[in-house]
Amino acid sequence: MLSVNVGERRSIAAKSGTSGIDKRPAEGPVQVRAPGPKGVGGSGLVGDHISDTANHGGDDQAVYAYAREDLDAWERDLGRPLANGTFGENLTTAGVDVNGAVIGERWVVGDVVLQVSCPRIPCVTFAVWVGEQKWLPRFTRARVPGAYLRVLTPGTLTAGAEVRVADVPAHGVTVATAFAAFTTEPELLPLLQGVPELPREDSEAVARRLAKH
Structure with missing residues (x-):
């Protein structure tokens, strides 16, 4: 893990008026907690601001991870540098297949255990x-x-800590597959019916969309 990133409350020209999307690498260890349900709980990282708690944060979106390898590809595509945290990620990883992660798999990082949700x-x-x-x-x-x-x-996250993947569910549905199902390939939605580790609101959305067809 290259960096642990947190964002302060800043003004932004969006509906919420403020956001914590401007995340920057923390200089030392960061405490991690289970924040509580969406709408009440915020970020899983102490000191990390979330303005729109109705749509972001909470237990199922407590921590957001993005791969440095993908940021590097976007740098080439956009023609400008992208620092760790630029996409609003809490964890900038290296050597971890973030998009190939299976929904429900566990990441052990020091004394912290995280679970991929969506x-x-x-x-x-x-x-x-x-x-x-x-x-x-x-x-x-x-x-x-x-x-x-x-x-x-809960525990403490520190830049440089190893991310160890453990307890990978047998259903095999990855983050990338779930993303495609929710966005450009709705024909993949049936695959998500057998994924108990998805957030409840996502499972309910899948059921509603499939019921229409």
Whole structure:
């Protein structure tokens, strides 16, 4: 893990008016907690701000991870440097297949245990922050969304700690597959019916969409 990133409350030209998407590497250890349900709980990282708690944060989106390898690819595509934390990620990883992670698999990082819960679905605040034309469809087409994680065991995260993957569920549905199902390939939605580790609201959305067809 290259860095642990937290964001202060800053003004942004989006609906919420403020955001913590401007995340920057912490200089020392960061305490990690289970924040509570969405709408009440915020980030899983102490000191990390979330403005729109109705749509972000909470137990199922407690920590957001993005791979440095994917940031490097975006640097080449956009023609500008992207520092760790630029995409609003709490963890900038290296050598971890974030998008190939199976929903429900566990990551052991020092004394912290995290569980992959769902892909990041890009929002307007993200588009405003990145400042690129047609950013949402561009990001969606790339299919490298990064992963949200739950906090199963609180503790302390420190840059440089190894991410050890453990307890991979047998269903095999990855972050990338779930992202495609929710966005550009709805024909994949039936695969998500057998994934108990998805957030409840995502499972309910899958059931509603399948019921319409």
